Each structure stands twice: as C-alpha cells, then as structure tokens.
Amino acid sequence: MRRLFAKSAGTRFVLSRVEFIENELSLWVSSHMKVLHNRRQDQEVFNPDNPSNSEKAALLSLLKSNFETADSKANVLLFWHGPSAEAPARSIARHGFAALSVLDPGYYGCGRYGSLEAEYACKYASEYPEPKVPNGSGEWPLLLVAGVVSMAYPITACADDFRPPLPVVAPEQCNYFGQPMKPKYDTHVVPVREPEFLVAPVDGATFHELVFDQDAQLLPLALVWFKKP
Numbered sequence: 001m002r003r004l005f006a007k008s009a010g011t012r013f014v015l016s017r018v019e020f021i022e023n024e025l026s027l028w029v030s031s032h033m034k035v036l037h038n039r040r041q042d043q044e045v046f047n048p049d050n051p052s053n054s055e056k057a058a059l060l061s062l063l064k065s066n067f068e069t070a071d072s073k074a075n076v077l078l079f080w081h082g083p084s085a086e087a088p089a090r091s092i093a094r095h096g097f098a099a100l101s102v103l104d105p106g107y108y109g110c111g112r113y114g115s116l117e118a119e120y121a122c123k124y125a126s127e128y129p130e131p132k133v134p135n136g137s138g139e140w141p142l143l144l145v146a147g148v149v150s151m152a153y154p155i156t157a158c159a160d161d162f163r164p165p166l167p168v169v170a171p172e173q174c175n176y177f178g179q180p181m182k183p184k185y186d187t188h189v190v191p192v193r194e195p196e197f198l199v200a201p202v203d204g205a206t207f208h209e210l211v212f213d214q215d216a217q218l219l220p221l222a223l224v225w226f227k228k229p
Contacts, residue, residue, distance in 0.1 A: 002015050004078070004118075004144075008116065008117040009117075012228060013118070013122040013227070013228060013229075014227055015225070015226050016139050016225045017139075017225045018222050018223070018225070019093075019224075021220050021221055021223065053160075055154075055158065058202045058203075059202050060189075062202070063149070066078075066116055068146075075148070077146070077147055077149060078146055078147075079116055080114055080116075080143065080144060081112075081115075081121055081143040082115075082122060082142060083125060085141075089141040089142075089143060089223060090141075092220055093143070093220050096220065097112045097212075106176075106179075107174060108174055108177075108188050108199075108211050109176035109179060109181040109182070109188050109211045110179065111181055112213075112215065113211055114147070114209075114212070116207070116208040119207070120206075122140070125140045125141060126140040126228070134227075139225040140225070142226055143220050143222070143224070144222040144224055145220050146219045147217050147218050148217045148218075149187045150187075151184060151187065152185065153181070153182045153185040153187070154188075154189050154190075155189070155190040156191070156199065160175075161174060168199050174199070186213040187213065188209075188210070190209040190211070191205030191207075192208070192209055193207075194206045194207075
C-alpha cells in the first residue's frame, strides 16, 4: 500500500496508516463485469464512435494503462477519492458511494469523482477548495477505490466538449457542467492542471479526474490515512 500511495502522492503527503475494508472483491468484480457485459454486449470497451482526435486517443491510452484487468468488455482500475471529512469517508466505506457532487455542481458531469493520482485526492481531502481540520493525530482520510469501466469518454479541451473561448478559462464552459454524463458512457476521464484544475492538454496535465456514472461501478477497498511531513 505504501508503494501504491507513494507512486502518485508527490512529496507533500505521507501515508501514516491503513484500514482495509472487508468485502468480496472477486464476487463484486465478476458480477459487475457480467452486468456491464450484458449492457454493452454489442460495443467495445472504447466506443468506436470516439472522434479520431490524437488528444482523446492519448487520454484513452493512458487510462487503459491503469487497468488491472484485461477483459474485453469491462475493466477494473484503482483510483483515489478525497472525502471532505472522516464521517463521509466512513459512510462510503460502510455503505458505498452516493451521488457525490458536494464541492461543485460536477465540473465534468454529474457523477462520482476520483483521481488516478493520490496527490490530487489528498489535496481535496486536506486543503482544497478550503483547508480541512485534521484529526487529533494530524491525519486526513483518503479512500482507495476499485472502479469498473465499460465505456470511457475522454473529455479534452476541444469544441466537442467545451464552449468558447479556448483555451478554457472557466469550468462552466464544459458541456457536461452540472449535466448528466455523455450518453452511452459510464465513465469520463479528464486531464487537469494546477492551480485552477481546469482541463489541460494531455501532455501538460498535472492530474487526471475520473467521473463514474453509477454507484455500482465502485468498491471502496481501504481507508488510507495521511499526514503532511
């Protein structure tokens, strides 16, 4: 777990302890892959209707490189979720995800948000968009989550996904701001850059946001506690 955290946590956050969440991972993976397979049985993992855009292709390739499985219809990846406090973190650990769009209307679609990078989730859990008070040991909670992806749509800084002007200067420009996700897709992936965390070119992105459409796509694996050194 320390290696997994350190791989994308940067230098400002350190793991202090881990609480593993009891669940039936293999049963969850097989059952949800079956559901998604039946739902998408006539389509590929990546929709063939995706525009032949080099930015979108690069983003999908990056997402695919994070898959832990290689099923032809649905794939599992590990990602991080930065909760606003310990209480909602433990609620998610016990009951799973609700439709979380608490900090904003859903910049890139209404859904359940997370990040490929632990550092980005740590920022949300501890200091963004405003500082959060740590517990008595100086810790903040983070969730490690397994997510099933069947149909992924890459949101990039282009006219397909954003209203002018480009480059993007405000989150409200996104066509999915506060709106349902793109039809036929169950996951959005978005490259973003500090400090505003607006959409960025794929090769200039600091972090990558994930948006999942359904609670059933997500399985909390561990409550990870971190500190600032």
